[in-house]
Amino acid sequence: MKIAYFSVIIGLAVHSALAVSTKQVKPRRTTSILINLPASSDNTISTASDVGLNLDDIQGDILIGMKKKKELFLFFSINDTATFKSKLASDIQPLVTTTNQLLAVDTQPTTALNIAFSRSGLTALNVTDDLGESLFNDGQFADAEALGDVKDNWAPGFAGTSVHGVILLASDTDDNVNDELSNVQNILGESITEIHRVSGAARPGDQEGHEHFGYMDGISQPAVEGFTSNVLPGQALIVAGEFILGASGDNTTRPDWAQGGSFLVFRQMQQKVPEFQKFVLDNALSVPGLTRDENADLFGARLFGRWKSGAPIDLAPLRDDPDLAADNTRNNNFTYDHPEIAGFDIATNQTNCPFSAHTRKTRPRADFGTEETARHIIRAGIPYGPEVTDAESASNTSSTDASLERGLAFVAYQSSISNGFHFVQQSWVNNANFFFGKAVPPGVDPIIGRVQDSAFDTARTVSGTNPLNTSETITLDTEFIINRGGEYFFSPPISALSGKLAA
Numbered sequence: 180m181k182i183a184y185f186s187v188i189i190g191l192a193v194h195s196a197l198a199v200s201t202k203q204v205k206p207r208r209t210t211s212i213l214i215n216l217p218a219s220s221d222n223t224i225s226t227a228s229d230v231g232l233n234l235d236d237i238q239g240d241i242l243i244g245m246k247k248k249k250e251l252f253l254f255f256s257i258n259d260t261a262t263f264k265s266k267l268a269s270d271i272q273p274l275v276t277t278t279n280q281l282l283a284v285d286t287q288p289t290t291a292l293n294i295a296f297s298r299s300g301l302t303a304l305n306v307t308d309d310l311g312e313s314l315f316n317d318g319q320f321a322d323a324e325a326l327g328d329v330k331d332n333w334a335p336g337f338a339g340t341s342v343h344g345v346i347l348l349a350s351d352t353d354d355n356v357n358d359e360l361s362n363v364q365n366i367l368g369e370s371i372t373e374i375h376r377v378s379g380a381a382r383p384g385d386q387e388g389h390e391h392f393g394y395m396d397g398i399s400q401p402a403v404e405g406f407t408s409n410v411l412p413g414q415a416l417i418v419a420g421e422f423i424l425g426a427s428g429d430n431t432t433r434p435d436w437a438q439g440g441s442f443l444v445f446r447q448m449q450q451k452v453p454e455f456q457k458f459v460l461d462n463a464l465s466v467p468g469l470t471r472d473e474n475a476d477l478f479g480a481r482l483f484g485r486w487k488s489g490a491p492i493d494l495a496p497l498r499d500d501p502d503l504a505a506d507n508t509r510n511n512n513f514t515y516d517h518p519e520i521a522g523f524d525i526a527t528n529q530t531n532c533p534f535s536a537h538t539r540k541t542r543p544r545a546d547f548g549t550e551e552t553a554r555h556i557i558r559a560g561i562p563y564g565p566e567v568t569d570a571e572s573a574s575n576t577s578s579t580d581a582s583l584e585r586g587l588a589f590v591a592y593q594s595s596i597s598n599g600f601h602f603v604q605q606s607w608v609n610n611a612n613f614f615f616g617k618a619v620p621p622g623v624d625p626i627i628g629r630v631q632d633s634a635f636d637t638a639r640t641v642s643g644t645n646p647l648n649t650s651e652t653i654t655l656d657t658e659f660i661i662n663r664g665g666e667y668f669f670s671p672p673i674s675a676l677s678g679k680l681a682a
């Protein structure tokens with residue numbers, strides 16, 4: 180603790196004494212910014228140059244994925260275009276962390292910084308080029324109803340198009356993040372106004388890596404062709420152009436300056452944790468041989484498709500298996516199909532995993548026959564907000580105190596929002612009939628599914644949660660997740676920050 184404190188002080192002293200580029204004087208790290216859990220896939224480079232990826236130009240958050248310890252999202256509007264452009268090129272660009280820098284601990288900065296712009300932000304910078312994504316052009320607020328959101332729940336800052344950009348600051352301590360935040364605020368001064376902020380942090384102790392409902396997150400990420408050297412069993416190997424504009428497999432016409440960028444979807448998703456815990460207990464299953472708590476855990480695991488440990492229920496259908504969860508050569512190696520079981524029919528059999536489970540709705544695997552490749556996203560979110568208080572636990576009710584709001588700062592990268600996040604949310608998660616052609620309609624994704632088209636009082640139904648009677652349907656009368664809004668951003672290649680965007 181003390182060493183970290185002094186290194187920050189020394190770093191600051193050196194910084195102010197020399198008053199030169201922060202990038203050159205930052206102390207090198209000895210511990211990683213990123214959480215490295217054995218359960219997660221680990222993205223490292225194989226042959227990036229072969230597929231045209233310039234890892235010194237691609238912002239660090241995009242390909243590395245969801246693994247930060249602390250992360251602040253600062254949403255801003257631009258007031259003074261000329262000053263902002265000048266500072267962006269001269270002082271912000273040198274602070275932006277590249278993919279290459281993030282890959283090795285000794286090249287990671289004290290605090291990683293990335294920056295992305297909304298359509299209204301690019302327009303404020305007088306950049307009107309078409310990036311080939313209509314949802315980005317209109318902004319997320321215009322998409323809210325199609326996503327099934329209740330607009331009244333949106334945080335005021337997100338309602339409309341006033342957010343021009345977001346600065347992402349990630350490190351292992353709050354002090355580091357706050358230090359870099361002050362630095363950025365000093366640089367940009369009055370050229371920007373803060374509109375909103377979300378402060379993310381990995382959960383404490385043994386919950387590190389788990390989202391607020393308690394389930395291990397960030398296990399299944401797509402492997403990126405030409406970037407991921409060690410493709411793990413069960414990982415989908417996807418062309419880089421699904422995530423990076425202009426990379427191999429991206430067939431949309433993009434302006435030259437935008438190649439190497441990616442669309443960043445941000446969603447502030449409030450989680451009502453005590454309400455969720457109560458719902459899971461109230462709906463405990465009655466599988467013989469399991470205690471009530473085990474039956475409740477099984478019900479929760481069937482909503483997600485994974486146990487709290489991260490073990491997939493398709494491989495551990497009755498009881499959690501922490502060893503399986505921690506083994507990244509096995510914990511993603513399943514398809515929902517079971518040719519080894521005589522007579523198993525993937526269209527009717529939900530004994531191991533409901534068709535509606537969150538992981539199955541968002542990546543149906545063998546339900547498609549062969550893995551579908553066009554809908555993958557790289558998730559890079561982080562939990563935000565404090566742990567549940569005793570008073571909230573005792574009352575089974577989330578506090579209305581804004582400082583106690585908690586949830587997931589959801590971040591997803593893709594080269595097409597229409598094919599990626601938006602499609603998954605609208606056409607899979609929210610579509611009660613998806614996956615099509617099953618013996619029983621699956622219902623919505625019980626975690627993030629919404630009934631669309633303003634019918635917000637229509638009950639959400641889910642089937643398959645009871646392994647003893649998989650045609651049974653339950654009604655979700657409690658909202659566990661409140662979508663508080665977000666924005667569609669473009670995370671440009673770093674060269675554009677002193678090029679096109681600063682011109």
Ligand code: HEM
Nearest residue numbers: 390394395396397398399448485538541542587603604627
């Ligand atoms: C508060 C909101 C959310 C929570 C609590 C949550 C939680 C989880 C958890 C626990 C997993 C399993 C761990 C893993 O496989 O990495 C998971 C996987 C996943 N989630 Fe979510 N998630 C949320 C929102 C979303 C949203 C909005 C989307 C996209 C529309 C999404 C897409 C996915 C995908 C694609 C996977 C991986 C599925 C697989 O490859 O097997 N999630 N999520």
